[in-house]
Structures are given as C-alpha cells and as structure tokens.
Amino acid sequence: MKGMKEKLVRFSPISTKVIGCAIEVHRELGPGLLENTYERCLSRELEMNGVDHICQSVLPVHYKGMQIDCGYRIDLFVNNELIVKLKAVDRLLPIHEAQLLTYMKLSKTRYGLLINFNVNQLKKGLKSFVL
16 A cells, blocks of 8 residues: 555564474474473474573563462573474464463563474464564
C-alpha cells in the first residue's frame, strides 16, 4: 500500500544453527521418541557445534515486585538470546505456542523456536517466533 513502510523482521543468526542441529538429531533418530531424548541429543549436537546453551533453565515469575519460582523450565536457552521449546506430539497446538510466547515475555527474550520432533520431516514441525 502507498505510504506504508515494509517492516523487516530479522531472525536471530543462532536460530539457523539450532535448526541445523535439530535437523541432524531428527535425521539420526527419527520421530517417535520422548521429548527428553530429543532434548539431550540436541544438547549434545549443540555442544559438538560450539553453541552455548543451558538445558532446563529455571524461569521464575516476577509478580508485584517478588520473584516466585513456580517450577517453570526453559527446555533450551541458547546463547542467552533464544528459547527453544521441544515437543514430541501428534501436532502442535495453540497452547504450545502460547507457552513459548509466555516464556519469551517472562524472560524478556526476543527469539523463540518451537520444534516438534514427532513428524516425518522436521521442517513440518518448526515454528519461529520474534517478539
């Protein structure tokens, strides 16, 4: 439309690396395993590729000036800039996206990836988010 500026969305460069590592894990293991298995194998693949990350990072809730540990954990927190939520489900649901977006807001993290390993081709199980 005339007079409207295009908004360019820039994705985190680390996202490409993480997706490549996830594809490698999926290529090796295929669908049908537990999320924990994919998390541990993806963590190993990230380590082998020199990608800094934390598994099961604690995510506290800040409520009215208080920090409350509610037991939330980020599956993979990559390079202090990308949250990766892993699933192994028949299909991704809106609640999975909502959880990732909420984790991104709570942690003030701009980038997020939702990866479902229970698919024939991993590209069908990938969703990228930018706040």
